[in-house]
Amino acid sequence: xxxxxxxxxxxxxxxxxxxxxxxxxxxxxxxxxxxxxxxxxxxxxxxxxxxxxxxxxxxxxxxxxxxxxxxxxxxxxxxxxxxxxxxxxxxxxxxxxxxxxxxxxxxxxxxx
Amino acid sequence: xxxxxxxxxxxxxxxxxxxxxxxxxxxxxxxxxxxxxxxxxxxxxxxxxxxxxxxxxxxxxxxxxxxxxxxxxxxxxxxxxxxxxxxxxxxxxxxxxxxxxxxxxxxxxxxx
Amino acid sequence: xxxxxxxxxxxxxxxxxxxxxxxxxxxxxxxxxxxxxxxxxxxxxxxxxxxxxxxxxxxxxxxxxxxxxxxxxxxxxxxxxxxxxxxxxxxxxxxxxxxxxxxxxxxxxxxx
Amino acid sequence: xxxxxxxxxxxxxxxxxxxxxxxxxxxxxxxxxxxxxxxxxxxxxxxxxxxxxxxxxxxxxxxxxxxxxxxxxxxxxxxxxxxxxxxxxxxxxxxxxxxxxxxxxxxxxxxx
Numbered sequence: 001x002x003x004x005x006x007x008x009x010x011x012x013x014x015x016x017x018x019x020x021x022x023x024x025x026x027x028x029x030x031x032x033x034x035x036x037x038x039x040x041x042x043x044x045x046x047x048x049x050x051x052x053x054x055x056x057x058x059x060x061x062x063x064x065x066x067x068x069x070x071x072x073x074x075x076x077x078x079x080x081x082x083x084x085x086x087x088x089x090x091x092x093x094x095x096x097x098x099x100x101x102x103x104x105x106x107x108x109x110x111x112x
Numbered sequence: 113x114x115x116x117x118x119x120x121x122x123x124x125x126x127x128x129x130x131x132x133x134x135x136x137x138x139x140x141x142x143x144x145x146x147x148x149x150x151x152x153x154x155x156x157x158x159x160x161x162x163x164x165x166x167x168x169x170x171x172x173x174x175x176x177x178x179x180x181x182x183x184x185x186x187x188x189x190x191x192x193x194x195x196x197x198x199x200x201x202x203x204x205x206x207x208x209x210x211x212x213x214x215x216x217x218x219x220x221x222x223x224x
Numbered sequence: 225x226x227x228x229x230x231x232x233x234x235x236x237x238x239x240x241x242x243x244x245x246x247x248x249x250x251x252x253x254x255x256x257x258x259x260x261x262x263x264x265x266x267x268x269x270x271x272x273x274x275x276x277x278x279x280x281x282x283x284x285x286x287x288x289x290x291x292x293x294x295x296x297x298x299x300x301x302x303x304x305x306x307x308x309x310x311x312x313x314x315x316x317x318x319x320x321x322x323x324x325x326x327x328x329x330x331x332x333x334x335x336x
Numbered sequence: 337x338x339x340x341x342x343x344x345x346x347x348x349x350x351x352x353x354x355x356x357x358x359x360x361x362x363x364x365x366x367x368x369x370x371x372x373x374x375x376x377x378x379x380x381x382x383x384x385x386x387x388x389x390x391x392x393x394x395x396x397x398x399x400x401x402x403x404x405x406x407x408x409x410x411x412x413x414x415x416x417x418x419x420x421x422x423x424x425x426x427x428x429x430x431x432x433x434x435x436x437x438x439x440x441x442x443x444x445x446x447x448x
Contacts, residue, residue, distance in 0.1 A: 011202050014211050020218055022161055025161075025378070027152070027153050030146045034179075035370075038364060042365060043356060049139075054191075065194075068194060075176055078176075082176065082177075086181060090177075099127060147259030155442070225340060232426065246382035247388070269360070276359070286425055289421040291407055292422050296422075303393070306401075307340050318347065326353075
């Protein structure tokens with residue numbers, strides 16, 4: 001991941017764009033890009049979305065990348081280590097959803 | 113990144129949750145988590161959002177992780193290599209925003 | 225609609241909250257509330273979402289209202305007449321999707 | 337509001353499009369349109385967003401209408417009276433934010 005983050009940082013710094021970055025505007029941008037990703041699957045069923053993604057991997061790939069790039073930039077500007085953040089959240093989720101009580105159960109996915 | 117992805121996959125498979133995953137519902141979840149991240153900065157100015165992030169790094173970290181985990185799961189289920197997807201998008205963006213024409217200019221950020 | 229808008233305006237002005245309103249922050253709030261509405265249907269199929277809405281009308285109603293209130297406040301602060309804006313957009317959509325070519329066709333809904 | 341709702345319903349029914357509507361997909365569409373509205377103000381400060389809205393009223397108006405139309409369609413398909421939903425939510429909010437304790441205070445807007 002370190003290499004990918006370095007590339008994103010270099011792209012930004014080559015253009016001197018860090019000056020425009022702040023947590024709020026990056027979070028706004030993540031939401032906008034997340035909606036563009038979601039738009040690919042608008043009005044499709046779960047099955048149709050899987051077929052569409054298989055047939056249009058490059059478009060899906062580009063939209064995923066757009067979200068990821070802004071996410072890395074937000075982590076970077078707030079001094080958050082993305083890998084550690086994910087690890088810590090997985091540990092928290094593991095306590096919330098213990099394997100023996102969660103296995104194969106869709107509770108997380110259907111309850112509110 | 114490979115290690116982080118492996119951990120997310122293990123968390124999911126320990127609970128046999130892959131069966132609930134499809135591109136549309138993962139994209140929906142990314143949008144929902146992106147909005148929870150954005151909510152941290154609601155009604156704040158850019159400067160206030162930077163201060164808030166500095167003072168509440170753990171909360172920001174958790175919300176960033178939630179988006180990242182779903183993003184990794186979407187890439188995984190669609191067979192997309194996240195690092196390569198980011199690299200390809202950066203190359204495309206580099207052609208769109210050449211250094212000599214983009215340096216220090218906020219055009220991307222203020223124009224529509 | 226005029227009466228509803230007047231009530232929203234009165235609620236806001238009774239609390240002297242107009243000073244916090246600007247187009248960007250209201251648009252951010254609309255996105256956040258839209259995601260909370262979407263969360264009600266997360267991981268559900270189209271059919272399950274219809275059943276859920278029928279069984280939980282009050283929750284759906286509250287989330288719809290949250291989006292609507294911010295939308296009315298955004299229209300109000302930008303001097304936009306919401307009813308006229310909707311009418312104008314319907315006319316534009318009518319030219320884009322003529323009845324004889326669109327009737328019963330899901331093109332808008334499945335194409336990108 | 338009744339007249340506006342009738343027009344939206346007529347537009348939909350002239351094209352026989354109700355068959356594609358369900359709460360989840362309409363909520364997805366609301367989120368997507370909300371992000372397109374937000375995109376108008378991306379990378380702008382609160383002040384710049386006000387200026388932009390004043391100078392580009394038609395674009396803002398169209399994006400607001402897109403959200404509103406889907407919102408009306410969601411209320412329609414779930415049997416929710418939008419005006420009553422807004423009224424009920426304002427009453428609930430009035431109990432949560434009593435005038436004497438909320439007047440001129442930005443607590444709602446800056447606290448989390």
